[in-house]
Amino acid sequence: MNRSIIIASLIAVAAVAWIASGSLGNGSGPQPQKEPANLSALSERQSVRVRQIVAEAHERQLVLRGSTEPERAVDLKAETKGIIIELLVEKGNDVAAGDVIARLSPEDRLAQLAEAKALREQRRIEHEANVKLADKGFRAQTQLAGAKAGLEAADAAVKKAEIELENLVISAPFAGRLESRPTELGSYLEIGQMVARIVDLDPLLIVGFANEQDIRQIELGTKGQVRFVGGGRGEAVVSFIAASAESSTRTFRVEMTMPNPDAAVPAGITAEMILPRVSVVAHRISPAILTLADNGKVGVRIVDDQGVVAFREISIIDESRDVMWVTGLPEHATVIVVGQEFVQEGEKVKAIDAETLEPLALGTAQ
8 A cells, every 4th residue: 555545544543533532521521610700899899098087276377368458548529610720739749638639710600609798798688677677566477587588598609609619629638649630731620520539558458358267266456467479578457357258259358457657568469467376176188188079169088987988178277388277077087098089979988098008997987
């Protein structure tokens, strides 16, 4: 027999034997079973690292940010019509109380005053004559009353004419600085038109706004410091505390008064009002654990004693580079320090102590 045929036959027999052995092996022995999928892992709670913190007393300086304002400011307006014939103070100059700022043309007002005085004199003579006749029984009481009314009307007309002449002179009501003067020589003024603005910068007001927590710590008469942006400090006293909050910000207006000779500090610059140290009960946290709620409010996520996540809005009352003191948390709080961005409010989680890395026994958190 040909050698190649023999070799091919042997290979075919070996292949059949190998296939047969595999089929028999699959059919005769027990089939290996696959382990069922472990679905418990899908139901495990999300793990977060937490730290239990307790509120404690914290002393801090109360710092309110605000700006300077004049202690007084007034817009001088014309009280009568007329043409400006004199302007005696330039913009930016200081004025004393009573200094004349401008004069208006009297026009025919002097003649009107003279006419009113002449009429008053006539009414006075008529009234005296009526009194004498009434005493003798030759004038009725109604005629006497009419003569008296005419005299009083004439007297009022004189006073009105005198006031018109006084209104021609526009004077400073208090000492200060002429901040603006939108009128010029020869301008015609209507009643109520602005002539000049005067501000009083000594003393100077420093105005800031305190939140609902801080307002309870401030008292009238408290002495403090004022620090101005760009340099400079001064001593001031709390002179006003608003009794109601601003509706838009829920903050309270606070004013401090500071001596400002020669108006050295202008109005409108940014300042910090620094009040003495106060003790506040607050929590000490790391800024790294802060997060945002869906409505954009800043706070932290905590875990309650049932292992449920809750969001608490906080107010920052003091801070440094690595530490922040906040209010708004329960006295005892379990705050999430790692994983707060991966859980949601109302979700049950597995709390792991951030120090020991062991599951935490809850029951003290709110």
